[in-house]
Amino acid sequence: MTGTRVFLTGVGGQGTLTATIILGQAAMDKGIDVTAGEVHGMAQRGGVVESTLLLGGYRSPRISHGEAHVLLGFEPLETLRALPYLVAEGGTIVSNAEPIMPLGVTMGRETYPSLDDIRKRAEACASRVVFLPCQSIGAEVGALQCGNLALLGAACATGALPLTPDDLIAAVKARLKPKVVDMNLKAIDLGVAAVS
Amino acid sequence: MSHPLLNKDGGERHLLLGNEAIVRGALEAGVAFVSCYPGTPSSEVPDTFFRLSPDGDYTFEYSVNEKVALEVGGGAALAGAPTLVTMKHVGVNVAADPLMTLAYIGTPGGLVLLSADDPGCHSSQNEQDNRYYARIAGMPVFEPSSAQEAKDMTRDAFELSRRFEQPVMLRTTTRVAHLRGPVDFGPRPGALHGPDFTKNPGRFVPVPAVSRARHIALLENLTKIREAVESSPWNTVSGNGEVGVVASGMARAYVADVLDEERFSGRFRVLNLGLTYPLPEEKLANFLREVRRVLVVEEGEPLVEQALRAIAQERGIDVEIVGKGKHLTRLGEYCTRQVRLAVADFVGETDATASCPAPEKLPMRPPNLCAGCSHRALYYTIRQAYGDNAVYSSDIGCYTLGLLPPLSAADFLLCMGSSVSAGCGFAKAQDKPVVGFIGDSTFFHSGITGLVNAVYNRHDILLVILDNRTTAMTGHQPNPGVDTTIHGENPSKVDIETIVRGCGVEHIRRVSPYNFKKTMAAVEELKALPGVRVLIAEEPCVLFARRTLRKARPNVAYVAEQTEAVTRCLTELACPAFRKDGDEVAISEHQCAGCMFCMQICPDIKARKRSQS
Numbered sequence: 042m043t044g045t046r047v048f049l050t051g052v053g054g055q056g057t058l059t060a061t062i063i064l065g066q067a068a069m070d071k072g073i074d075v076t077a078g079e080v081h082g083m084a085q086r087g088g089v090v091e092s093t094l095l096l097g098g099y100r101s102p103r104i105s106h107g108e109a110h111v112l113l114g115f116e117p118l119e120t121l122r123a124l125p126y127l128v129a130e131g132g133t134i135v136s137n138a139e140p141i142m143p144l145g146v147t148m149g150r151e152t153y154p155s156l157d158d159i160r161k162r163a164e165a166c167a168s169r170v171v172f173l174p175c176q177s178i179g180a181e182v183g184a185l186q187c188g189n190l191a192l193l194g195a196a197c198a199t200g201a202l203p204l205t206p207d208d209l210i211a212a213v214k215a216r217l218k219p220k221v222v223d224m225n226l227k228a229i230d231l232g233v234a235a236v237s
Numbered sequence: 238m239s240h241p242l243l244n245k246d247g248g249e250r251h252l253l254l255g256n257e258a259i260v261r262g263a264l265e266a267g268v269a270f271v272s273c274y275p276g277t278p279s280s281e282v283p284d285t286f287f288r289l290s291p292d293g294d295y296t297f298e299y300s301v302n303e304k305v306a307l308e309v310g311g312g313a314a315l316a317g318a319p320t321l322v323t324m325k326h327v328g329v330n331v332a333a334d335p336l337m338t339l340a341y342i343g344t345p346g347g348l349v350l351l352s353a354d355d356p357g358c359h360s361s362q363n364e365q366d367n368r369y370y371a372r373i374a375g376m377p378v379f380e381p382s383s384a385q386e387a388k389d390m391t392r393d394a395f396e397l398s399r400r401f402e403q404p405v406m407l408r409t410t411t412r413v414a415h416l417r418g419p420v421d422f423g424p425r426p427g428a429l430h431g432p433d434f435t436k437n438p439g440r441f442v443p444v445p446a447v448s449r450a451r452h453i454a455l456l457e458n459l460t461k462i463r464e465a466v467e468s469s470p471w472n473t474v475s476g477n478g479e480v481g482v483v484a485s486g487m488a489r490a491y492v493a494d495v496l497d498e499e500r501f502s503g504r505f506r507v508l509n510l511g512l513t514y515p516l517p518e519e520k521l522a523n524f525l526r527e528v529r530r531v532l533v534v535e536e537g538e539p540l541v542e543q544a545l546r547a548i549a550q551e552r553g554i555d556v557e558i559v560g561k562g563k564h565l566t567r568l569g570e571y572c573t574r575q576v577r578l579a580v581a582d583f584v585g586e587t588d589a590t591a592s593c594p595a596p597e598k599l600p601m602r603p604p605n606l607c608a609g610c611s612h613r614a615l616y617y618t619i620r621q622a623y624g625d626n627a628v629y630s631s632d633i634g635c636y637t638l639g640l641l642p643p644l645s646a647a648d649f650l651l652c653m654g655s656s657v658s659a660g661c662g663f664a665k666a667q668d669k670p671v672v673g674f675i676g677d678s679t680f681f682h683s684g685i686t687g688l689v690n691a692v693y694n695r696h697d698i699l700l701v702i703l704d705n706r707t708t709a710m711t712g713h714q715p716n717p718g719v720d721t722t723i724h725g726e727n728p729s730k731v732d733i734e735t736i737v738r739g740c741g742v743e744h745i746r747r748v749s750p751y752n753f754k755k756t757m758a759a760v761e762e763l764k765a766l767p768g769v770r771v772l773i774a775e776e777p778c779v780l781f782a783r784r785t786l787r788k789a790r791p792n793v794a795y796v797a798e799q800t801e802a803v804t805r806c807l808t809e810l811a812c813p814a815f816r817k818d819g820d821e822v823a824i825s826e827h828q829c830a831g832c833m834f835c836m837q838i839c840p841d842i843k844a845r846k847r848s849q850s
Binding site for chain 2: 052061062065066069074075076077078079080087088089098099100101102103104105106107108118121122123124125126127128129142143144145146147148149151152153154162165166
């Protein structure tokens, strides 16, 4: 099989699942076989939210360690935590560079790893690594959650997905409410621009 | 415009959640009646039916618990309505009583019971395998492994149930409930009805003489169903060779992906089981005769494996059967890595799929009570009054998250409604005071009977009913006490205090947990009294208040002066809106829900207007 396994991870409330669905719709609209997975429940309350998108004919909605061709991290600590899911060679990482602090860190009990260290470890695991400031991009275009579309735009621009930025743009136009389309398209542009 | 799930015509394709696909399948089968008790991972099924109910032609209800849901649904099915009853796996424990007898008397209109199992305990207190229930009751089981199958199997489960007038189980797991995939729609005929009920106490009233005859009828019916299962398209054989794999339920997906890999492709004869009870014994026997060795891959208990061993033994088939073992355990969910290891092991090979390491001991993100959650305020107050001197009997809901320090407000828990009764028993057996915590939805579910028992048997417990005016944990479903739902005001509200009084409880206090002084005073009063005492702590769930009740809280808390008291507030309350910047404590305006509780326990925290942004 020449499919693509995409592992998405973030923090509850960030909109990771919505991003997964948009990417899945874009793939389905393009005629690509899609299986996606997510786990709801207690994870919503500030916990880690992981989802998967398997393109090209996979039946399992799960991704095991060493199987993800693409890792999309909506939060840098979660990108770091999810590194074991990435294929040992030739993987792609696209990650938000701006942290959301866990409670243990804000309470002063734990230390957030340095962003430098996260980047180095990501680069040691993957052959292509892109970090982009999603919250800042979201703020720039008018809504924090648009940062997710910037990340998806960047992911499409790396060529690691069977989707182009134009496929994503078409899905956003077809699937999102008209009043949020423009700001999300701007976010996609900024995401694509972050991949050089 | 009505929702695509309600479209009459077939031919469309939509990307659906497994649970949404079940809704479409039931609609394509002409479902006329839906009852449920919500519970992850089943909840999106009833929630979708509820959301669409103003435009649907079916009757829908959130029942107060699973037993009631199945009884209401059972009655509807007896009256001729194709009926879907949904619940999570532990809910079937609650519904087991009516289930066993429904299978005896049968369900002429057709009844499908969705049992959403949770291997891996993503959001449950155990990972019981409800295929056992199907065997105890004697009901056919469908186990989908994709969104398309979830839709089609639901439709076929109804067809089978109506044809044989037997209840049928649709058994999902968290993974299939919450996967997404493209689903091709068939036509939706509109709600079906009939046959009309014909009075027949000799069938429908299971006094002993009737029950004995109905047990015979059930077994005869199961034999006929097994014959139908032999030719079901949901159980298929593919591939060639002397080495076989039998895959059942969701495990079929993991097996399919692994056997599609280059190293394994074309090497196995595979039997896929989607309609997994009664098992197609002839088909299985024929499969066993064709192979020399077979690997059985099923999550949970080794039910298919045991059946295969019995079939081989009875028919004298010489075949090696490999099932549960080192890689394929009875624990949790399976995945492709696990199945890959098991398949490699089975054929005497190894697998060394490499992966990148992540550093150990990264900061975790454990689930936590939300900023401004009234449960935190209540727990804080109770701890001020009792500290570690009381034993805390908890229950199922968001408030179970109070188990974590610093609130440490849960010492034991069994199941829905157990806080009252288990707390009573605990108090009889030792000397410490017992405080029980139960939510409003859980109280309606099965707390009331425990409370009646507590009064009648003169138990000694302080029960706190954490009434947040909704079923918060599973996604804000209505319960009998709620003021509002997504479809407007609740026209037939049931009042908790009236019930508590009606149960015979004399000492009742009703407070808002956001008011520290008044709550503390009520707790101290009740603490000094013996017997059954009830504190109703009433405050809408902070998320529900914002999203559904549209309640705005204009003020936020801020730290006016950095003092010991502020640090203590951060440590003892553990509100996620607080953060530590070096030695200083700050409160995030973005996170602060404006509950104003912290400033009542700490004089150095003040309120100010939320800035406009």
